[in-house]
Amino acid sequence: MRKVMLVCNAGMSTGILAKRIEEASEGQLQVRAYGEAEYADNLDGVELILVGPQLRHQIPTIKKNVTVPVQSIPPKYYGLMDGKGVFKEIKKLLEM
Amino acid sequence: MNFNSISEKIEKHILPLANKLSSQRHLKAIRDAFMSLLPITLLGGVASVIGAAPVTETTTNGFLLAWAGFASQNSLLLSWINALTLGGMALYICMGITYFLSKHFKMDVFIPMMITMFGFMMLVCNPIELGWAGSSIDISYMGGQGLLPAMLVAFIGVELYHYMREHNWGRITLPPSVPASLTEVFAGLVPAFLTLSVYVVIWIIFNALGTNFTAFIYSIISPALSAADSLGFTIIVTLLLHLFWFFGIHDAAFGAVLGPIRDGNLSINAAAQAAGEVLPHVFTTSFWVYFVIIGGCGSVLSLAILLITSKSKQLKTVGRVGIVPAFFGISEPIIFGVPLMLNPIFLIPFLLTSTVNGIISFLLLDSGFIAKTFAMLSWQMPSVFGAFLSTMDIKAPILIIVLILIDMLIYFPFFKMQEKQCLAMENEETE
Numbered sequence: 023m024r025k026v027m028l029v030c031n032a033g034m035s036t037g038i039l040a041k042r043i044e045e046a047s048e049g050q051l052q053v054r055a056y057g058e059a060e061y062a063d064n065l066d067g068v069e070l071i072l073v074g075p076q077l078r079h080q081i082p083t084i085k086k087n088v089t090v091p092v093q094s095i096p097p098k099y100y101g102l103m104d105g106k107g108v109f110k111e112i113k114k115l116l117e118m
Numbered sequence: 119m120n121f122n123s124i125s126e127k128i129e130k131h132i133l134p135l136a137n138k139l140s141s142q143r144h145l146k147a148i149r150d151a152f153m154s155l156l157p158i159t160l161l162g163g164v165a166s167v168i169g170a171a172p173v174t175e176t177t178t179n180g181f182l183l184a185w186a187g188f189a190s191q192n193s194l195l196l197s198w199i200n201a202l203t204l205g206g207m208a209l210y211i212c213m214g215i216t217y218f219l220s221k222h223f224k225m226d227v228f229i230p231m232m233i234t235m236f237g238f239m240m241l242v243c244n245p246i247e248l249g250w251a252g253s254s255i256d257i258s259y260m261g262g263q264g265l266l267p268a269m270l271v272a273f274i275g276v277e278l279y280h281y282m283r284e285h286n287w288g289r290i291t292l293p294p295s296v297p298a299s300l301t302e303v304f305a306g307l308v309p310a311f312l313t314l315s316v317y318v319v320i321w322i323i324f325n326a327l328g329t330n331f332t333a334f335i336y337s338i339i340s341p342a343l344s345a346a347d348s349l350g351f352t353i354i355v356t357l358l359l360h361l362f363w364f365f366g367i368h369d370a371a372f373g374a375v376l377g378p379i380r381d382g383n384l385s386i387n388a389a390a391q392a393a394g395e396v397l398p399h400v401f402t403t404s405f406w407v408y409f410v411i412i413g414g415c416g417s418v419l420s421l422a423i424l425l426i427t428s429k430s431k432q433l434k435t436v437g438r439v440g441i442v443p444a445f446f447g448i449s450e451p452i453i454f455g456v457p458l459m460l461n462p463i464f465l466i467p468f469l470l471t472s473t474v475n476g477i478i479s480f481l482l483l484d485s486g487f488i489a490k491t492f493a494m495l496s497w498q499m500p501s502v503f504g505a506f507l508s509t510m511d512i513k514a515p516i517l518i519i520v521l522i523l524i525d526m527l528i529y530f531p532f533f534k535m536q537e538k539q540c541l542a543m544e545n546e547e548t549e
Contacts (some may be wrong), residue, residue, distance in 0.1 A: 030368075031368045034448055035443065035450040035451070038448075058370070059149075059154070074368075074450065075366050075459075076363075076366055076453075077368055077370075079133040079134070079137040079367055080137060083141045097457060097459060100455075101436060101439075101440075101451050101457055102439055102455050103451055
C-alpha cells in the first residue's frame with residue numbers, strides 16, 4: 023500500500039477527505055491527515071504530500087522541509103470532499 | 119479592471135505575506151503552542167461548567183440543587199483544577215513555545231525545557247515564604263496575565279541557549295574516549311548555566327526597582343489588551359480574517375496575535391468566575407468560536423441550510439456535503455465547494471455575516487444582557503451547545519439561533535443570484 027499525506031491547519035477538514043480517498047482507492051492507498059504543526063514528524067514512507075487549499079501559502083515552506091512532491095488539492099475537489107477526483111489526481115502523480 | 123485581475127493581484131501579495139506570517143519561527147511557535155493547549159482548556163472548561171450550576175434562590179429542580187450542592191462541596195477541588203488549567207495557561211504556553219522553538223532549531227528539547235521552566239518559576243511566579251516548615255509561592259500570574267511574560271521567558275531561554283550552542287560558546291571539550299552522551303551534557307553546561315543566570319539577573323534588576331518582571335510587563339501591555347476587548351477591535355479582526363478566508367487562506371496566520379488575546383481573556387474570565395467576581399472580558403476564544411463564526415469562518419451554517427433546499431443540483435450537493443462539517447464549525451467544504459472563495463457574488467455576505475454576529479453578540483454580552491463566557495470546550499462543539507456551556511446562560515443558545523436566521527437573511531439574495539447562475543448552466547448542459 024502506498025502512503026499519501028494530507029496537510030491542513032489542524033488535520034480536521036482534510037481528515038474527512040483522507041477517509042474518502044482511501045475508500046476510493048480500494049485498498050491501494052493509505053491516506054493520513056495531519057495538522058501543519060505535526061506533519062514533519064510523520065513523513066515515514068510517505069510518497070506524496072497534498073496540501074489543503076486554505077494552506078497553499080505554506081507550500082514553499084513545506085517543500086523546503088521534505089524530499090517528496092508537494093501539491094495543492096484543487097479547491098473544487100476539496101469543497102465536494104471528492105475522494106474519487108483526488109484519487110485520480112494521485113494516480114497521475116504517483117504513476118499508478 | 120475586472121474582479122478577476124484585481125483579485126489575482128491581491129492574491130499575489132497576500133500569499134507570500136501569509137506564508138511569512140505562518141513560517142516566522144516565533145509566531146509559528148506561539149501558534150502551535152496555543153493549538154496544543156486544547157486538552158488543558160477542555161479540562162478547565164469542564165471544571166468551570168461543573169462549578170457553575172445554574173441555580174438561583176428560587177430554584178426547586180432537584181437535579182439542579184443536587185448539582186449546586188456537589189459543586190459547593192467540591193469547590194476546593196474545582197478551583198484547584200481551574201487554577202492549574204485555565205489559570206495555569208502561561209505555564210503550558212511557556213512549555214509549548216520551548217518545545218516548538220527547540221524543534222525548529224532541531225535541538226534536543228530537554229535542557230531548554232529545564233532552563234525555561236526555571237525561568238518561568240523565577241520570573242512569572244513570586245515567592246511569598248520559603249521557610250523550613252513550609253513554602254508558598256504566588257501563582258496568580260500563571261494565567262492570562264502571565265502569558266506575554268511566559269512567552270518572553272521561553273524565547274529568551276531557547277534563543278540564548280541555541281545561540282551559544284551554535285557558536286560553541288563555553289564548550290567544554292572532553293577527550294574522545296568519553297561517551298557521546300556525556301560529551302553533550304558538558305558541551306551544554308556553560309551555555310545552560312549562563313542562560314539560567316540571565317533570568318536571575320532579570321529578577322535582581324526588577325526586584326531592585328521594587329517590582330517584578332511579570333507585573334511590570336503586564337502593566338505595560340494591559341492598556342493594549344483592554345483596547346483589544348472592544349467592539350471596534352472585534353469588527354476589525356472579523357473583517358480582516360474573513361478577507362483572508364475570501365482568498366481561501368486559513369486565518370491561522372493570525373493565531374500568534376489572536377491566540378494570546380483570546381485565550382488570555384478567557385483565562386482571566388475563568389479565574390473571575392471561580393472567585394465569584396464579575397467577568398471582565400467579552401472577546402474570548404469561546405466568544406469567537408461560538409458567537410462570531412457560527413459554522414466556521416464565513417458563518418456558513420446558515421448558508422448550508424439554504425443550499426440543501428436549492429433547486430440547483432450542484433448547490434444542493436455542496437450543501438449536503440458541507441452541512442454536517444459546518445454544524446461542527448468546519449467551513450472548508452462550503453467555502454471551496456460553492457465556491458465562496460474569490461466569488462464576487464459572495465464577497466459582501468461572506469464579510470458581513472460574521473461581523474454582524476460579532477456586533478450583536480458583543481453588545482449583548484458587554485451590556486450584561488447575556489452572561490459573558492468563562493469556559494471553552496472544543497472548537498468543534500456546535501455553537502448552540504458551546505454558547506450555552508461557555509456562559510451557562512439559556513439566553514445564549516437562543517441568540518445563536520436568532521443569529522443563524524439573520525445570517526440566512528443576509529445570504530439569501532446572494533444565494534439566489536448564485537442559484538440562478540447554476541440553474542442556467544445546468545439547463546444548458548441538459549439541453
